[in-house]
Amino acid sequence: MRHLLSIAQLSRAEIEAILDRAESFAEVGRRDIKKVPTLRGRTVVTLFYESSTRTSSSFELAAKRLSADLVSVKAAGSSVDKGESLKDTVATLSAYDPAAIVIRHPHAGAAQLVAGWADASVVNAGDGKHEHPSQALLDVYTLRRRLGSLEGRRIWIVGDVLHSRVARSNLIAFKEMGAELTVCGPPALIPRGLEELGCEVAHSLDDLGDADVVYALRLQRERMHESFVPSLREYAAHFQIDSRRLGPRQLLMHPGPVNRGVELSGEAIDSPQSLIAEQVASGLVVRMAILYELLAAGDEEPAPAAGNGAARPTPIGQPA
Amino acid sequence: MEMRSGESADLVLRGATLLDPAAGIEGRHDVVVREGRVAEIGAPGAADATGLEEVDAEGLHAFPAFFDPHVHLRTPGQEHKEDVETGARSAAAGGYCGVLAMANTEPPVSDPADVEALLADAGSAAAIRVGFLATVTRAMEGEELTEMASLREAGAAGFSDDGLPVRSARVLRRALQYQRLCGGTIALHEEDPELSGDGVMHEGPVSATLGLAGVPSISESTTIARDAAIAGYEGGRIHVQHLSALESVEAVRVAKAAGVEITCEASPHHLCLTDEAVRTLDPRRFKMNPPLRSEADRQALIEGLLDGTIDCIATDHAPHAAEEKEVPFEEAAMGVTGLETAFAALHTHLVLPGTIGLDLLVEKLGAGVEPFGVERSSLAPGSEANIALCDLSARWTVGEEGYESRSSNSWCDGEELTGRVLMTLAGGQVAYRLRSFSLGVAA
Numbered sequence: 010m011r012h013l014l015s016i017a018q019l020s021r022a023e024i025e026a027i028l029d030r031a032e033s034f035a036e037v038g039r040r041d042i043k044k045v046p047t048l049r050g051r052t053v054v055t056l057f058y059e060s061s062t063r064t065s066s067s068f069e070l071a072a073k074r075l076s077a078d079l080v081s082v083k084a085a086g087s088s089v090d091k092g093e094s095l096k097d098t099v100a101t102l103s104a105y106d107p108a109a110i111v112i113r114h115p116h117a118g119a120a121q122l123v124a125g126w127a128d129a130s131v132v133n134a135g136d137g138k139h140e141h142p143s144q145a146l147l148d149v150y151t152l153r154r155r156l157g158s159l160e161g162r163r164i165w166i167v168g169d170v171l172h173s174r175v176a177r178s179n180l181i182a183f184k185e186m187g188a189e190l191t192v193c194g195p196p197a198l199i200p201r202g203l204e205e206l207g208c209e210v211a212h213s214l215d216d217l218g219d220a221d222v223v224y225a226l227r228l229q230r231e232r233m234h235e236s237f238v239p240s241l242r243e244y245a246a247h248f249q250i251d252s253r254r255l256g257p258r259q260l261l262m263h264p265g266p267v268n269r270g271v272e273l274s275g276e277a278i279d280s281p282q283s284l285i286a287e288q289v290a291s292g293l294v295v296r297m298a299i300l301y302e303l304l305a306a307g308d309e310e311p312a313p314a315a316g317n318g319a320a321r322p323t324p325i326g327q328p329a
Numbered sequence: 330m331e332m333r334s335g336e337s338a339d340l341v342l343r344g345a346t347l348l349d350p351a352a353g354i355e356g357r358h359d360v361v362v363r364e365g366r367v368a369e370i371g372a373p374g375a376a377d378a379t380g381l382e383e384v385d386a387e388g389l390h391a392f393p394a395f396f397d398p399h400v401h402l403r404t405p406g407q408e409h410k411e412d413v414e415t416g417a418r419s420a421a422a423g424g425y426c427g428v429l430a431m432a433n434t435e436p437p438v439s440d441p442a443d444v445e446a447l448l449a450d451a452g453s454a455a456a457i458r459v460g461f462l463a464t465v466t467r468a469m470e471g472e473e474l475t476e477m478a479s480l481r482e483a484g485a486a487g488f489s490d491d492g493l494p495v496r497s498a499r500v501l502r503r504a505l506q507y508q509r510l511c512g513g514t515i516a517l518h519e520e521d522p523e524l525s526g527d528g529v530m531h532e533g534p535v536s537a538t539l540g541l542a543g544v545p546s547i548s549e550s551t552t553i554a555r556d557a558a559i560a561g562y563e564g565g566r567i568h569v570q571h572l573s574a575l576e577s578v579e580a581v582r583v584a585k586a587a588g589v590e591i592t593c594e595a596s597p598h599h600l601c602l603t604d605e606a607v608r609t610l611d612p613r614r615f616k617m618n619p620p621l622r623s624e625a626d627r628q629a630l631i632e633g634l635l636d637g638t639i640d641c642i643a644t645d646h647a648p649h650a651a652e653e654k655e656v657p658f659e660e661a662a663m664g665v666t667g668l669e670t671a672f673a674a675l676h677t678h679l680v681l682p683g684t685i686g687l688d689l690l691v692e693k694l695g696a697g698v699e700p701f702g703v704e705r706s707s708l709a710p711g712s713e714a715n716i717a718l719c720d721l722s723a724r725w726t727v728g729e730e731g732y733e734s735r736s737s738n739s740w741c742d743g744e745e746l747t748g749r750v751l752m753t754l755a756g757g758q759v760a761y762r763l764r765s766f767s768l769g770v771a772a
Contacts, residue, residue, distance in 0.1 A: 096655050116657035117541055118610030137659060138540030177540050201543065202534030 010302055012124045012131040016142040016178045021185050028150045030298035031291070034074075038294060047305050048077035051108040054129070056098070058084040058114045063265055063292055064134050064143070068111045071296035075305075080105060095119060099126050108304050112136075130303040141174040144264055145182035147295040151288050152222060153186075155260060160187035163219055166208075167248060168226030168272050169198045171237070175264040176226055180206050191220070194248060197237045213247070217254055224262045225250050225272045241271050252276040260284055330427060330460035330486065330703065331451040332417070335758050337365035338714050344373040345386035345718065349393045349708040350688040351695065360391055362714045365757020370710055384752070386718060393706040394426035394457075394715040394755055398697035399491070399516070399570055399594060399643035400668065402428075402459070404450070405443070406435025411648040411735050413447070416668075417455035418761070419646070419734035423668040424717030426706050426755035427458040427698070428646075433492035437469045438462070441476065441483035448484050457755035460486035460703070465504050465515060471496045474504055478511040487701050489516035491570055494552055496522065498559060505565030514592075514700050516568040517556055519577070520619065524548035529659050531573075531604040531622040539607065541658065544620050550576035557584035557591055568700040569593035571645050573619035575629035582638045592700040594643035595630045597671045598740045601678040603627050612661030613654040614740045617647065631684060634693060641696035644671050648736030665740040670727055672719065674741050676748035687721075716754040723749035730764075 010023070019027075037045060053072040057065050065081070072079045082102065084090070089098060095114070102110065103126075110127055112120050113134040120133035135141045152159055164183050170176040170192050183190055190208035192199060199210055217223065228244060238244045251274035255261055261273075261283045269275050278285060342360040347370070349355070359376035361369040369376060402416035411419075413430075420428045430447070432438035438447065444461055451459040463485040467473045469492070477488060488504065495501045495517065504515055525548045530536050532543025553569055557580065560567045569581060572595045584591045598617065603624050606615045615621060633639035647664025654661050667674075672694060679685045698705045706715030727741040753761040 094652065094656065096652075114657065116659040117539055119657045121610055122655075122657060137657070140540070174540055177538065200537035200540075201532055201545075202537040205534035206538060 010306070012120075013142055013299055013303065014120050014124060014131065014133045015140050016145045016182045019185070024146065024149060024182065024185065027146060027295070027298050027302055028153060030301055031150055031294040034294040034297045044074050044076060046076045047301060048072070048075040048108065051077050051304060052080060052105055053077040053109045053111065053300065054080045054082065054102050054105070054107040055111045055134075056082045056102065056113070057134070058089065058112075058119075059135070061113055061135070063289055064113060067292040067296050068132070068134060070293055071300055074293075074297055075300055077108070077300070080107070095122065096126055099123050103127050103129065109300060132299060132303065135174055138172055138174050138177070140178045142178050143292075143296055143299055144175050145178035146299065147288060147291040148179055148224070148262060148264075149182050149186055150295050151262070151284055151291045152260070154287075155284065156221070158187070159183060162188045162221045163191070164188045164222040164224060165191045165193055165217060165220040166224045166226065167193045167214070167250060169228050169232060169237075170194055170203065170226065171198045171200050172229065172232070173226045177206075179224065180208055184208070193217075195238055195244070198232070214254055218256060220259055222260045222262060223250055223255060227264065227266065228268060228272050230268070245271055248272065249274060250277050252280065255280065255282060257282070262288060265289065330458040331448045332455045332458045332756050333453055337757050338362045338754050338759050339364065339380065340382040340384055341376050341378045342384050342386040342391055342716070342718060345389055345391040347391050347708055348688060348691055350692045351393070351705060352707045352709045354708050360708065360716070362716075362754065365714050367708060367710050367712045367714055370708065384718070388720070389751065390719045390721055391708065392424070392691045392717045392719065393695050393708055394717045394753055395424050395672065395694040396697045396703065396706065397425055397428045397644050397646070397668065397671075398568070398641065398701055400428045400430055400646040401433070401648065401664070402430040403648060404434060404447070409735070410650055412454075413450045413459055414454040415733065415735045416646070417451070417457050417459055419666070419668045419732065421456045421753045421755060421761035422733045422750060423670065424672050424719065424750040424753050425457060425668060426715035426753065426760070427460070427703065428668070429460045429462055429486050429701060431489055431491040432462050432464045433469060433490070437464045439464045439467050439469075439475045441479045444480055444483040444485050456760040457753075460701070462487045462489045462491075462516065464488065465490045465495055466500060469493055471500060474500070474507060477504070477507050477513065481511045481513050485513060486703075487514040487516055487568075489518070489570070491516060491518045494518050494520045494522065498555060501556060502559050502563060505560055505563040505567070508565050514566050514568050514702075516570050516700070518570050519549050519552040519556065521548045521552050524551070529616065529620070530607050531620045533604060533623055535604040535607055539610070541607070546574035546576050546622065546626065549574050549619055550580045553577050553580040553584075557581070557589050560591060561587060561589040564590070566590040571596050571599065571619055571643065572630060572633070572639060573599050573622050573626060575626045578629045578633040578638055582633070585638065592640040593638070594641050594697065595634065595639045596643060596645045597667055597674050598665060600627065600630055600634070600642070601674055602740065607658075610658050612656070612658045613738045614665060614742055616658060616661050616663055617645070617665050618663040631679070634685060634689065639693075640699065642671065642675070642693045643697055644668050646734075648734055649738050650736065654738050665738050666732070666734050666736055667740065669733060670739060670741040670746065672717070672750060673725070673746040673748045676721065677746045681747060714754040714757045717750055718752040719748060719750050721748045723747070725749050
């Protein structure tokens with residue numbers, strides 16, 4: 010794998026391989042010394058044109074845990090503020106000869122463009138409303154740990170699908186892993202023609218009880234000004250996942266950050282069914298696995314199996 | 330319309346296969362051009378070539394040169410993208426003998442003096458005839474009418490706020506009322522900005538997958554229906570630009586049946602491509618307004634060509650600088666170039682598979698004159714020489730040898746096409762010869 014631009018580029022077996030690798034990093038994370046020397050002497054650049062907490066911090070920590078040198082660039086306060094184009098910014102950063110560029114950008118296709126310009130491996134950390142493949146991988150990882158397999162599981166994605174890159178990448182990934190999918194939300198927030206991605210579309214939560222997993226999406230507060238929904242109150246009345254709607258055997262997920270009291274009730278967030286904190290924890294090890302897959306997987310074979318990484322003479326097992 | 334004056338063509342196209350559907354001319358002939366006019370059409374090999382350049386046209390096709398009623402020449406103000414000279418050269422390379430330039434320049438062409446200056450520019454720099462439309466509203470602001478009568482007197486070929494719709498029904502109505510005084514077809518970019526929103530591609534399954542905001546087909550068709558009703562009420566004459574959607578073809582069909590003086594055009598890219606191409610997220614080739622639509626829409630456009638609902642083919646040639654296209658899809662400028670590839674692309678995508686006939690293609694590539702009252706080019710003896718000489722079997726890769734246009738945002742860039750313009754006569758002069766097309770010169 011040269012770049013990670015879209016979740017659609019990965020087969021089920023390739024997704025499984027990345028998740029297996031993440032399991033082995035989870036094992037490393039339980040040791041006193043959590044750092045491995047895999048990427049020593051190599052440079053990872055994170056280039057964020059949008060604000061981010063989880064994605065940027067977990068990619069940065071992932072690079073550090075792998076002993077890479079990290080250059081972290083945020084558009085605000087950088088030469089982007091002075092009008093530098095994406096192409097020129099990438100050319101500038103390429104002068105440091107990075108092994109990988111992790112990019113978050115407000116527009117679709119930005120990561121793909123960077124991949125065409127740079128010699129580095131490129132990771133799409135979110136491009137507009139298009140894709141967010143590392144989020145999809147960490148969500149599959151989280152569910153796999155809890156459920157074993159996604160095969161035949163019914164997953165409902167609820168909320169503002171129109172503006173959600175997470176929804177698009179997760180639909181593709183969950184489907185590839187064998188899940189049955191329903192998206193649900195007010196009609197104006199479900200893009201026309203979405204059924205072609207292989208999902209059911211619902212506009213009410215009446216049948217939410219069918220779901221094994223409920224994946225709620227963030228509703229941006231400004232959506233009501235654009236007439237997508239009349240009010241947050243009306244949205245919450247029809248689409249909020251609360252303890253009344255969430256069954257005891259259903260799992261609850263959300264990519265964060267949550268609008269407490271809008272798409273999710275406080276009780277639901279804090280309920281035992283909620284995997285939201287686990288998703289964040291998964292983000293680190295899955296992003297370590299992504300960087301490893303892109304930058305180091307060719308260096309040694311075979312991949313360390315989950316749980317016994319320390320028993321093998323692989324770079325992962327060696328403290329830095 | 331104006332072009333630069335130069336040496337009149339004196340040549341014979343030896344043994345060319347002629348096809349001029351409008352004049353009812355076809356078959357193998359020698360075409361003798363003397364002093365810039367078609368002097369004679371004779372049996373192959375029989376024409377007297379004394380004093381004429383002899384062009385071996387054996388196996389080549391000669392068509393009446395094409396006319397494009399919708400191009401962007403970017404002058405004044407954006408000459409880094411195109412100007413009258415490069416745009417006209419680009420058109421000549423595509424087999425065109427005339428084009429009409431849109432008025433959405435910087436500043437827009439709203440003043441009679443601007444039209445006069447542009448015509449003077451064409452008179453000194455253009456290899457083919459170039460005409461200029463003026464805006465319907467001052468500075469394209471959509472509020473006050475331009476001095477339409479004075480603009481006509483200055484030589485404006487018609488009126489258009491192309492790039493933007495005439496948003497106000499009241500303003501369009503006033504313009505159509507004023508048209509009775511001064512003439513001049515009003516060409517309309519049909520789009521409802523409220524429905525288009527921040528859309529950057531066709532709304533449908535592909536936009537849903539890509540997470541790009543969609544422009545629904547009804548943005549175009551509802552505006553066409555509105556404007557056709559206004560034109561019908563006022564007895565005005567409108568020309569609908571770049572039809573893209575199935576519903577739009579139907580709206581024009583209904584208006585024509587109701588007797589409205591309405592004509593319309595479709596562009597080669599809408600006839601050849603669909604929104605599937607946007608999956609590449611390549612804005613240089615596939616971002617334009619109106620957007621590439623679905624296969625059903627493309628089929629409806631072809632049906633419209635076949636049944637006559639669509640009057641002509643127009644490229645909407647829209648040059649852009651590289652840096653405006655080397656950005657993510659949503660940020661990129663809208664528009665693609667098309668003059669140099671229109672014939673070859675349509676020949677490759679529609680004629681060779683048998684979707685439309687060569688005669689229909691030639692007819693529609695020349696029919697853009699009619700909405701604007703321009704004389705149509707013809708191969709008939711006595712006509713001014715306006716001829717496109719084409720090799721229908723030539724295979725070439727678009728852009729491999731660069732472009733005559735100053736910009737390279739061709740929707741065909743890198744594609745192999747079959748059929749190529751080798752030589753263009755425009756206004757009685759040789760406007761273009763493909764460099765590699767060697768000419769046998771008689772003693």
